Amino acid sequence: PYVVNRAQVRGLSGAMANPSRNDKPHAEWATRMMFAHDNAVENLIIFAPLVLILTEIDYSTTWTVAACAVYFWSRVAHLIVYTLGLPVFRTLAFTVGFFAQAVLALAIFKIV
Known part of the structure; x- marks a missing residue:
């Protein structure tokens, strides 16, 4: 969507x-x-290796599956509230995603 805004502001050739x-x-x-x-790209750099490591060690629990789903939806929420300019909700969405990544990191050591 921001590319559409870029085309509106700068014209198609400018975009x-x-x-x-x-x-x-x-x-x-x-x-x-x-x-x-x-921010989503920066966090993907953390999330993807966690999931790849868990896949490689063949470790999957209801906690890891839930953490992946929570991470995904927290990032969707983060994008929406960040775009709308709602700083408190943006921080909450980011924090939820952070804790989902923490669960995945703990799962590597088979703590969860």
Whole structure:
């Protein structure tokens, strides 16, 4: 969706061009969505290895399955509330995702 905003603000050719310091700014919601996207990518770097390690050691419990589902939905919620500009809910959604990752990390050591 923020690419659509970029096309609206800069035009189609401007949206497809290389970024420049002189580009017109995005709408506030689009800027927040880009930050949320960056944050999701940064957290995927933590989440993916945890899941791959658990897959490699062939360890799956109801806790690990639930943690993956909770992580996914917390990231969806994080994107939505970040885009809407709701800082307290954004922090809550991030924290829920963090604890889901913590459960996965504990599962590697077969604590959960």
